[in-house]
Amino acid sequence: MSFDAIVVGARVAGSPTAMLLARHGHRVLLVDKATFPSDVLSTHLLHVPAMACLREWGLLDAVVATGAPPHERFTMDFGPFTIAGPPPAVDGVAHPYCVRRTRLDKILVDAARAAGAEVREGFAVDGLLRDDTGRVTGVTGPDGPVEAKLVIGADGLRSIVARETGAGTYHDTPSLTACYYAYYRGVSGPGAEIYQLGDRAVVVFPTNDGLACVFVACPIERFHEFRTDVEGHYLEAISRVPALAARVAAGERVERIRGTADVPNFFRESSGPGWALVGDAGYHKDPCMASGITDAFVCARLLADAVHAALSGDPDGERELDAAVAGYVRARDERFLPALRLTCQLASMEPPSPETAALFATIAASPAESTRFFGVLQGSTPIPSYFDPANIGRIMSGAS
Ligand SMILES: Cc1cc2nc3c(=O)[nH]c(=O)nc-3n(C[C@H](O)[C@H](O)[C@H](O)COP(=O)(O)OP(=O)(O)OC[C@H]3O[C@@H](n4cnc5c(N)ncnc54)[C@H](O)[C@@H]3O)c2cc1C
CATH class of the missing domain: 3.30.9.100 (D-Amino Acid Oxidase; Chain A, domain 2)
Incomplete structure (x- = not known):
């Protein structure tokens, strides 16, 4: 049987991508060399936008039912001043949660299965299939070759899909x-x-x-x-x-x-003929903003929407599919480049400049401003508009 998409990696990037495509009616194979439930190296904070994605996908109740407590406030202590308060709500969802990956990833992979994706656990992909033009047409693994219109690498930092396609990195900063x-x-x-x-x-x-x-x-x-x-x-x-x-x-x-100490910062080329990357495979960064899961959810939605639109237009249109995936990568980079830069700045652990220290101290003095600041950290407030000189001027003048 040939699939519309094979998703390699069934955690926070791969399972939502597979689930969303399957809910749109596409034939999806989701594979992972791991079995579930299982753990992964991660401190697993889910910012409010990630919880809002879970609500949109009908999975919020299951995640809350794991018993992880809501984080009613954030406290960022810089020594001389502390920014504290609740982060802003997103789409009616108020709290971040920190959910063990043993629980979260199991809920996600089960949701993909329930949506109609075929899930094979303990399935290690060891190579890619190609046609005579070089286009990726599937994967090889323990069950032999499996074909698909699109192979999506959601297989993490050391992605085999990235390695086999020779995908290079850009906007690189080594581990900080x-x-x-x-x-x-x-x-x-x-x-x-x-x-x-x-x-x-x-x-x-x-x-x-x-x-x-x-x-x-x-x-x-x-x-x-x-x-x-x-x-x-x-x-x-x-x-x-x-x-x-x-x-x-x-x-x-x-x-x-x-x-x-293996926490490099980069975007990776994430599209080519017959293939795409999502999650850490295509965009990796230091965990200081605790945003890898939130970003993986957002990118899964971007990619699934793009692929669904292309497959719905002309199901056999390889060019449309490749163009749609390339569009997803452009949207991802545009959205997350400011976050990648801010991550590198924070991860450098350099003392803030006097101007930044004064800004943070002013934010710390205002509960409303503190909540707005947490919107930047959780990814619901665009970074460029927050750090725009006009907005900085507003904060420093104490205007609401
Ligand atoms: C120390 C640390 C702390 C972190 N803290 C946070 C945090 O608090 N909040 C947050 O949002 N993010 C955090 N992150 C980042 C977050 O863990 C990642 O962004 C997230 O796990 C990426 O998910 P993913 O699905 O892209 O990849 P992964 O979680 O890496 O999953 C990839 C999957 O692909 C599978 N796979 C790989 N190769 C193959 C193959 N050949 N065949 C089949 N399957 C394969 C693997 O088995 C794995 O299950 C942290 C990261 C680190 C290192």
Whole structure:
């Protein structure tokens, strides 16, 4: 059987893409070398726009039912000042949540299956099929060759679809940080806590099962020193926030500390004859904005809409399909380039300029302005308009 689309990778980028295409009536095969439920390296905050996507897709109740608590407020402590408050609601959805990937990804893959996608777990793609023009026409894996009009790589940072198509990267910045996290019982507060203190960031995200995910990042230059004593350096970073250190000391760590320094920042060429990339495979960045899942949802919707429109126009129109996928990539880059730049700026952990420090202090003094600022971090307020000189002038003048 030939499919309209094969989606390689069934997590936060792949499953929604497959689900949306299947709901439009297209024949979709969704494969992953993993089986579900299973975990992945991620601290898994879902910003409000991601929760709004889940609501639109009819999955909000299932995700909330996992028992992860709503984050009623964000606290960003920069030392001299703290920006705190609730993030802005999006489409009637008020709170971010931090949902374990074991739960979230299972809900998403089941939703793709329920939508009519054929799902094969434990299916490792080991190559791509091509016709004599070089067009990608399918994948090879444990069940032999499988054909499709479009192969979508939702297969993460080390994407095999990207490797096999020779997709290059652009707007590259190498890894700027090393990141470590663990889960604690007895540490959760009422929301997300982010401490940016010198050359360490410390983050607390309350999550499922009464646990908190406690995350520490250091500049990449400190990675080798950090890994000589991961636990010691991890706890030293937390000790820079004495009240949190006391909670962590009184709490109980229930899982090992996990970490990575493999967090490069780039867009990757994400379209070509018969293929596309979505999620981390096509757009990867440092986790400091905790936006990989939110962005993957948005891109899944952009790609599925583009592919659906092309397949509905002329189901055999290869040129239309390729043009539609190229249009998705342009829309993705236009939307996310400012976020990629801001991510690199934050991940550099350089002290803010005096102008930025003054801006942040002014924002911190106003609850309404703090909520607007969180709109930038969660991706619901466009970055260029927020940092536009006229808007900065408005903030600094104290106008509402
Ligand atoms: C330390 C850390 C903290 C983070 N914290 C957050 C956060 O708080 N919030 C947030 O939004 N984002 C966070 N992120 C980013 C987020 O985890 C990613 O953006 C997200 O996982 C990307 O999802 P994806 O579906 O594109 O890829 P992945 O989650 O990487 O999934 C790719 C899938 O493809 C499958 N696959 C790969 N190769 C093959 C193959 N050959 N055949 C078949 N299947 C294959 C894999 O098995 C995997 O299941 C964090 C990342 C890191 C590293």
